[in-house]
Amino acid sequence: MAQPRGEVLQGTLDLIVLKTLEALGPLHGYGIAVRIQQVSADLLQLNQGTLYPALLRLEQRGWISSKWGVSANNRKAKYYSLTRSGRKQLLAETESWERMAAMMTRLLGRAEGA
């Protein structure tokens, strides 16, 4: 089965979604997509639909939960919110991401210096 574009970004996408939910509280899929577009300033080229398998995966792992609600313009929508273990996961992932980023920076910096 062909995978939709953006699947390679799985780890990153997870982190972005968790961070978005932490920052903005419960949000529906559309809201998350809009937020990602704003933040990434269109650098992250992905079909918005790709978001949904990611949301499902996070929910299966127990990091987010979902509930049907009513959106601002009176439409039925599924709201996602961060769970406690999701918060822990976000912390852990942020840390590891930062470590990785720092390491990459060091590595690339040194390579330039040499």
Add this chain to the structure above:
Amino acid sequence: MEWIRIFAKRLLAILHRQKLESDLDAELRGHIDALTEENIRRGMNENEARHAARREFGGVEQLKECYRNQRGLPFLETLAQDLRYALRMLVKSPGFTAVTILTLALGIGANTGLFSLVNSVLLANLAVRNPQELVVIKYTDSRSEQAQEDFSYPMYRAIRDKNTVFANVLTRSGVNFNASYGGQSERAVGELVSGNYFETLGVQPFLGRLIGPEDDRTPGAHPLAVLSYGYWQRRFGSDPAVVGKDIILNDNPIRVIGITPPGFYGTEMARNPDIRVPMMMATVFRPVPANRLQSSRHRWLTVLARRKPEVSFAQAQASLDILYRQVLAAELQELGASVNAHEKERALASRIQLQQGNQGFAHLRGEMERPLLLMFSVTGIVLLVACANLANLLLARNAKRAQEVSVRLAIGAGRGRLVRQWLTESLLLAVLGGCAGILVAYWAKTALVGFLPADFSTNLRAPMDLRVLGFALLASFITGLLFGLAPALQLSRTGVSIALQNDAPAIASGERLFSLRSALIFLQLALSLPLLIGAGLFLHSLRNLRGVNTGFVKENVFLATLNPAMNGYPQGRIKSLYDDLLARVRTLPGVRAASLTTSSVISGGWDQEGVKVEGYQPGPDENMSPNAAAISPGYFATMGIPFVSGRDFTEQDSASHTKVVIINETMAHYFFGNKDPLGKKIGTDDDPKVPPDREIIGVVKDAKYVRLSEAPRRHFYAPMAQEERLSDMTLQVCTSDDPEKIGDLVRAQVHDLDANLPLYATTTLEIQIDDSLTQERLLTWLSSLFGLLATMLASLGLSGVVAFSVARRTREIGIRMALGAQPGDILRQVVSPMALLVTAGMAVGLAAAYGLSRLLGSMLYEVGSADPLAFAGACFLLGVVAALAAYLPAQRATQVDPVVALRHE
């Protein structure tokens, strides 16, 4: 732990699929609607806005598929989907399904049935604690290539007490009892066991207690017994009160002290003694020789030891060998001059040889190993032939399904996915066949066990345990892969375009199909021929055995054995009882002749006795032990064995008269060449100082003694009246009509003489001979059955290929006939490639059979492994069947109507 939760969520999602599906629809629709509204706000018209939203969102169906994969368990869902599809396909062609499942059930069932026997006879361990620690102690010497396992009691005691490598060493020996309880007597199978027998094996009592070292100290002083669970159930109706009561064994009251647990059968598979008594009771139950427990010359015990856990097998062997040779040397010293130089040399060359004892004394295993493995391989080959046949059947079906495959490929099905689905179908068939096969196996196993001689079939438990079921499952899977893989791969190679061009499904794909199918036919023929040849060899061998000149008349002879010695009769009374019995039986109506003998022909055993012969100097290692039997007058008349010269024993040849013997022709030739043996003397070799003292008064024709397949043996007969000791004798009664009718009359006479005297092994000579051929008959039946089955499968496959080829070429044949070809030409054209195929398959099969038949050598009687009759017969049969199988469908080709054929399709 986390994956379990995720797995559970996914599993739940499969169950709630419908709701989740509509939720997903709603969610995605909401998202796209929101995007659309946003676009309208930016100033697009509604149509544009919706298009843009769709673009931004990405492919909805594609996304849903990806979402579903994440949500559920795609592997299981696909499997379920494939299974549903496969079931639909199977239901749609019930004929195909039934044939396939039946074929598989027979193939897998036969294999599983045989495996259950292999499992319990060749693989099963003794039902004792840590059987892998046990070793059987044996020794080698110059007498035979095989290791011997008989030890004297002093040697056993030395090994038990002086070794440093065993935790425990037990010994045992078989013994038969006349067992009486509650006024009823019968023969029971017994065992003398050392005091540490149960301790060594690690067996706990089911009831009461078992024999311990304290029960085995003083010869003759421990009148107690342990009963087997089966005997206790059978004979005493599982009455617990029997423990603590006395039973009568050979006229001695013996206290029952306990019952062994249900699964326990002792130290040898399928030999399950009913009653065990302490070894020290040997002086009571096997009183001759009286010094049985003290003499190092009487070797009558088998020995099993438990290794200390820290001692390896090799260490145990090395250490025990040193001890054994020390003890032997000491024994020789003690015996001094009574041992001759030759015996001494042989003793000193003797070495210990241990054998793994996890299966105990594996006599049954030795006997059954080759036939069992042979039949197991035969059923394996039949299953292979069946696989080839089913693969062919599937390939034929594929030809019909090529169009379906092309359509699937054209609309985007992956080839891997198709292969998977096709394999699911064949595996489903295989598993269904395997399930039916387990039923067949159960039946086959019961039938096979029934075919075995009664003395071990009653004790042979071949349970359908987990190992057997696992085997059935594994066999099913391998079978499914074998017959499913080639067709599946083949089908997935189908081109997209071919089948869509409506009229040519068979041409491009057909050529390849055809060659693969031919290869399978070739394989089937090459496998079937050796099976048929094997069956032919066994058939020929069995026929030879049946037609063998036994040297005696086997019709109308009733047999029964009795042993008054066990009931404590003194020798004088034994002799008079036998005389009385013979006199009474001879007067019964319908009796032509009656006699007694110590050995009954073709019962599987015989006495041998060392002799010396007047005027004959034996070589150093010459076998001077002909077969021997003690008989009553009238023996030769009963058996119809003719005299060459001299006379039969009479009542005058009694203990007080000249000792006499009658010898057979082979013995006469062996010792006396062309000279007349009458009047010459032979003697037993007990005492070297006594000269031969038995006068030869007659020479009789040879007969078969132990088994039908034996070579002529030397044999001498002595009159029972001149024997020092008599114990069990077999009564032989020659009747004028059905010998079984005389049984009750004889039994009544024995009962009249002594109600406590059991009559056992009652049968007729014909049945006894038939029983001796059990194994040969089993091998013949099974190999014929499987050979014919394989041939039938191969010919069906061949028929199918020809029919397929004719159908495929209908139009071509039509054109040829329209252009003037004769039916004969058409027939030749269709059949000739088949003839080539059959010839090639049979040639390879012939070569394989020639190579393999050598392995059967020792199982055949007077049949060479390249027996022309079997080879020619099998080739002829297979050739005729194959010709018919090819001709019948080819015949259809000649009936093609050119007009119809040209309009075909």
